[in-house]
Amino acid sequence: MPASLRTERVVTTSDARETRALGARLASVAQPGDLLCLLGDLGAGKTQLAKGFAEGLGITDIVSSPTFVLMSEYAGRLPMFHVDLYRLDDAADALAGGLLDERQLEGVALVEWAERLGEALPVARLDVVIDGTGDEPRTIILRSADPAYGRYLDAA
Numbered sequence: 158m159p160a161s162l163r164t165e166r167v168v169t170t171s172d173a174r175e176t177r178a179l180g181a182r183l184a185s186v187a188q189p190g191d192l193l194c195l196l197g198d199l200g201a202g203k204t205q206l207a208k209g210f211a212e213g214l215g216i217t218d219i220v221s222s223p224t225f226v227l228m229s230e231y232a233g234r235l236p237m238f239h240v241d242l243y244r245l246d247d248a249a250d251a252l253a254g255g256l257l258d259e260r261q262l263e264g265v266a267l268v269e270w271a272e273r274l275g276e277a278l279p280v281a282r283l284d285v286v287i288d289g290t291g292d293e294p295r296t297i298i299l300r301s302a303d304p305a306y307g308r309y310l311d312a313a
């Protein structure tokens with residue numbers, strides 16, 4: 158099916174390495190201004206996917222959870238902004254703090270716990286929903302209402 162008609166794709170991974178490899182494939186089609194929302198329970202694999210995405214962008218720094226700094230920035234083929242909103246109580250705080258700002262238009266933003274932003278989330282985004290924890294296989298749903306993000310579904 159052409160990417161323009163497809164809004165969802167499902168990928169299964171059986172270990173963290175496979176989830177990182179998916180992240181790297183997604184990174185190969187990243188463009189400036191893209192927003193990826195990483196959704197799933199604690200320990201689902203959001204940071205693993207972000208690590209693989211970074212590798213795919215040619216980032217050699219170690220990507221770890223940015224929980225205590227809210228956002229980490231890495232330099233690769235494109236700048237990567239890795240955001241973790243787990244400890245955020247109020248979306249308004251993040252927005253007031255300029256979390257999603259014009260600087261990100263130069264790079265790609267990966268946001269863990271993006272659901273914390275609620276209505277403030279733009280429609281132009283890719284949702285990556287990771288289901289499963291522990292040693293279980295992960296079911297990873299890629300979904301976007303914006304046809305421009307169809308390239309991620311093709312690359313997955």
Ligand SMILES: Nc1ncnc2c1ncn2[C@@H]1O[C@H](COP(=O)(O)OP(=O)(O)OP(=O)(O)O)[C@@H](O)[C@H]1O
Pocket residue numbers: 170171172173174175176197198199200201202203204205206222243269290291292293294295
């Ligand atoms: N198929 C898989 N995909 C991803 N991670 C897996 C998989 N199987 C096992 N794991 C393990 O699950 C853990 C996922 O941890 P990770 O930090 O990526 O989760 P997270 O979603 O970022 O959690 P948090 O909400 O706490 O930030 C890792 O220890 C990883 O090795």
Ligand SMILES: [Mg+2]
Pocket residue numbers: 203204222241269
């Ligand atoms: Mg994490």
